[in-house]
Structures are given as C-alpha cells and as structure tokens.
Amino acid sequence: MRNCALLVxxxxxxVMSVASAxxxxxxxxxxxxxxxxxxxxxxxxxxxxxIEQTLKALFGYNQFQVIGQSRKTLKTGEEDWLASSKYFAxxxxxxxxxxxxxxxxxxxxxxxxxxxETDTKLSKRSPLVIKGPQVGGGQLLLVLVVQ
Amino acid sequence: MKTFEEKWTAWLxxxxxxxxxxxxxxxxxxxxxxxxxxxxxxKLGALLKEQLGAHALSNEDFFSHQLRERIVxxxxxxxxxxxxxxxxxxxxxxxLTGVASLALFVICxxxxxxxKNPGExxxxxxxxxxxxxxxxxxxxxxxxxxxxxxxxxTVLWVEGLQSLPADYAAK
Numbered sequence: 001m002r003n004c005a006l007l008v009x010x011x012x013x014x015v016m017s018v019a020s021a022x023x024x025x026x027x028x029x030x031x032x033x034x035x036x037x038x039x040x041x042x043x044x045x046x047x048x049x050x051i052e053q054t055l056k057a058l059f060g061y062n063q064f065q066v067i068g069q070s071r072k073t074l075k076t077g078e079e080d081w082l083a084s085s086k087y088f089a090x091x092x093x094x095x096x097x098x099x100x101x102x103x104x105x106x107x108x109x110x111x112x113x114x115x116x117e118t119d120t121k122l123s124k125r126s127p128l129v130i131k132g133p134q135v136g137g138g139q140l141l142l143v144l145v146v147q
Numbered sequence: 148m149k150t151f152e153e154k155w156t157a158w159l160x161x162x163x164x165x166x167x168x169x170x171x172x173x174x175x176x177x178x179x180x181x182x183x184x185x186x187x188x189x190k191l192g193a194l195l196k197e198q199l200g201a202h203a204l205s206n207e208d209f210f211s212h213q214l215r216e217r218i219v220x221x222x223x224x225x226x227x228x229x230x231x232x233x234x235x236x237x238x239x240x241x242x243l244t245g246v247a248s249l250a251l252f253v254i255c256x257x258x259x260x261x262x263k264n265p266g267e268x269x270x271x272x273x274x275x276x277x278x279x280x281x282x283x284x285x286x287x288x289x290x291x292x293x294x295x296x297x298x299x300x301t302v303l304w305v306e307g308l309q310s311l312p313a314d315y316a317a318k
Contacts, residue, residue, distance in 0.1 A: 034316045086317040118278035126273040130303040136313025
C-alpha cells in the first residue's frame with residue numbers, strides 16, 4: 001500500500017514536471033519574408049500556413065519566401081536573438097514573460113541602419129506581422145509566431 | 148283543559164295514565180289504527196335517535212387541544228404584525244432606499260463601462276506597445292496597427308519607408 005502511494009506520487013511529480021517544462025519552453029519563430037507576385041508562386045513556408053489567407057488578403061501578394069529566420073526556444077524569457085538575411089537583420093530582445101506571452105523589443109536593421117524599432121507583447125495565440133519597406137516589386141514582412 | 152292534539156301527543160309518548168288514559172282511549176274512533184300509529188311513531192323515533200345521534204370523535208384529544216389553543220389565541224393580547232411590518236417602510240425610508248439603489252447602479256455602470264473600453268486590446272492578443280522609425284532615414288513614414296478578426300494576427304503597418312532595389316531581397 002505504501003509502495004503504491006509512493007509510485008503514484010512519483011508519477012504525479014513526473015507529469016507535473018513534464019507539464020511545467022512544456023509550458024516553460026516555448027519556441028518563437030521569427031522570419032524575414034519577401035512577399036511578391038509571380039506567375040508560378042512557390043508553396044508557402046510551413047510557419048506561415050496558419051496565416052496564409054490573412055497575408056494574401058492584407059498585402060495582395062501570391063508568394064511569400066523566407067529570406068532569413070530564427071527559431072528560438074525561450075526558457076527564461078530574457079533571451080535575445082537575430083534573424084538575418086544578406087541585407088536585413090531583425091534583432092529580437094526578450095524582456096520577460098507574462099501570462100499571455102512575451103515582452104519583446106524588435107529592431108529591424110538594413111545593413112547598419114536602424115529602420116524600425118518596436119516594443120510588443122507577443123501573445124502565444126496571436127502572431128505578429130510587421131510591414132517593412134518595399135523591396136523591388138515586393139514587400140519585406142517581419143513575422144513572429146509563438147509555436 | 149288539554150286539547151285532543153295535546154292528549155294525542157302525550158298518549159304517543161306514554162305520558163297518559165289512570166282515568167285520563169282510559170277516557171282518551173275510549174274517545175278514539177279506531178283504537179287498533181291508533182295503536183298501529185303509535186307503534187310506527189315509536190319506531191320512527193328510535194330510528195331518528197340512532198341516525199341523528201352525535202358521532203363519537205376519534206381524535207378528541209387533538210380536537211380539544213386545537214380548541215384550547217384557539218381560545219387562548221383569541222383571548223390573548225391582540226397583535227397586528229402586518230401593520231408593524233408595513234410601518235417600517237415610511238416614505239422617507241423608501242426615498243432613501245431608492246436613492247441608494249440608484250447610486251449603486253450608477254457606480255456599477257461606470258466601473259463596467261470603464262473596464263469594457265472598446266479600444267482596449269485583449270491581453271490574449273499581441274499588443275504593440277510602441278513603434279518608431281528613424282526620421283532621418285524615413286522622414287515620411289507613418290505607423291498604424293490593427294488586428295485581423297479571422298486568425299487574430301496583429302499587424303504593425305509601416306508606410307513610407309524608403310523603397311529598396313530588388314537586390315535587397317537576397318537571402
């Protein structure tokens with residue numbers, strides 16, 4: 001009887017630790033995306049499938065290509081990382097975790113120039129899309145998704 | 148001097164005796180018919196006694212108790228509870244209660260309206276706290292933000308950034 005109770009307690013502790021670990025470690029995908037209209041559009045990247053219709057409706061392009069990305073697993077909510085392409089870089093600085101998501105400071109650089117800076121509370125349920133500069137016939141988009 | 152009806156009634160009840168009884172029976176035109184009527188009257192009287200007699204109470208103790216209680220209640224000091232209860236609601240108290248209720252309603256309404264500010268973003272959506280562009284690089288840039296209803300995407304819409312050549316789309 002006592003062994004049985006110990007076993008149940010151990011299983012409970014294991015389940016709780018796994019659950020809390022799963023909750024604590026979340027991944028934020030950040031991407032630099034070029035949206036443009038082409039005759040033969042490439043398939044949309046898997047990270048954008050969830051918001052494909054919104055992207056097409058909002059920006060009016062039929063192809064979305066990732067030119068730079070980063071996938072960061074957050075443990076403390078205080079990490080920072082960089083998603084970069086040849087000319088652009090998105091610096092993400094996590095400044096803490098809230099009940100709904102993460103507080104992030106985002107900076108978009110074009111080579112060494114700071115084009116845009118923003119502070120956001122990125123929700124786990126709600127992706128963030130930032131419309132960047134026009135690039136050729138297309139548009140640079142910044143996308144952040146909590147996965 | 149008794150009338151015939153009085154003597155008849157007394158004879159039926161067996162209350163005549165002696166000389167009076169003999170004289171009365173002698174005065175009867177048909178004694179046999181009178182006897183038959185007397186017998187019938189006795190039978191009827193017995194039947195009525197049997198059927199109309201007082202019923203015995205099966206719960207006489209309870210009945211007595213109820214009766215005593217009622218007597219005590221009716222003889223006790225008179226009280227008028229409904230009158231007392233109704234007198235608490237004076238016009239002044241009714242007015243004050245109304246004013247207090249109205250004030251409470253206004254306070255609740257103000258609190259609810261303040262909490263449900265339609266412009267306020269839900270905590271479960273991504274919120275843009277602030278955004279800025281370098282005015283030296285993009286002097287005409289404007290910033291707006293909104294959320295899409297379908298898949299809850301928060302959009303930071305920056306207009307007027309400097310356009311770049313297609314080479315900048317390189318990976």
